Amino acid sequence: MLQLEARPLTPEAFAPFGDVIDTRTSDYFHINAGRTRRYHDLARVETLGEQGRALISIFVSQPVSVPLDLNFLERHPQGSQAFVPMHEERFLVVVAPPGDAIAPEKVRAFVTDGRQGVNYRAGTWHAIQSVLEGEGEFLVVDRGGEGNNCDEIPIDIRVTLPQGEGVASTSEQEATP
Numbered sequence: 001m002l003q004l005e006a007r008p009l010t011p012e013a014f015a016p017f018g019d020v021i022d023t024r025t026s027d028y029f030h031i032n033a034g035r036t037r038r039y040h041d042l043a044r045v046e047t048l049g050e051q052g053r054a055l056i057s058i059f060v061s062q063p064v065s066v067p068l069d070l071n072f073l074e075r076h077p078q079g080s081q082a083f084v085p086m087h088e089e090r091f092l093v094v095v096a097p098p099g100d101a102i103a104p105e106k107v108r109a110f111v112t113d114g115r116q117g118v119n120y121r122a123g124t125w126h127a128i129q130s131v132l133e134g135e136g137e138f139l140v141v142d143r144g145g146e147g148n149n150c151d152e153i154p155i156d157i158r159v160t161l162p163q164g165e166g167v168a169s170t171s172e173q174e175a176t177p
């Protein structure tokens with residue numbers, strides 16, 4: 001059983017796996033007569049293969065408990081997959097680099113802070129959506145089309161949160177004295 005303590009998500013640490021979607025770590029330019037900041041092109045949407053096209057969906061997920069025990073990771077070989085929380089939900093992200101096998105030492109676990117989304121690059125191994133604390137609603141952008149776009153690989157992983165890290169949402173943490 002691979003034991004991992006989730007680390008705070010950062011764009012740099014996640015770079016081998018895809019993109020972090022976060023206005024705080026992204027540039028913008030003004031549009032709409034200056035009323036709007038456009039945080040432009042934050043993640044690369046990949047829609048490979050026959051009839052490949054981008055899908056926009058909403059996932060409403062029930063929370064996972066922590067420690068989180070995983071017995072597989074999955075990948076989407078024909079496209080990327082992005083998850084953006086719609087109400088500052090925090091979630092666990094467990095990833096491994098693309099490839100036909102997973103080297104345990106390459107597996108990484110992260111925890112988001114409520115203001116971050118992720119975009120898994122095509123082929124990145126990842127745990128299925130794992131929202132913390134309560135029901136979560138996520139905007140999802142991924143690939144539709146012909147052919148298989150989901151492979152699973154068995155691997156036993158136990159994910160914990162940093163010591164003393166509650167699972168309160170960002171806003172509750174700010175409210176807590």
Ligand SMILES: NC(=O)N[C@@H](O)C(=O)O
Binds near residue numbers: 074081129
């Ligand atoms: N199956 C599906 O649409 N969702 C998974 O790919 C996931 O990463 O949650």
Ligand code: NI
Binds near residue numbers: 074076081126128
């Ligand atoms: Ni997926």
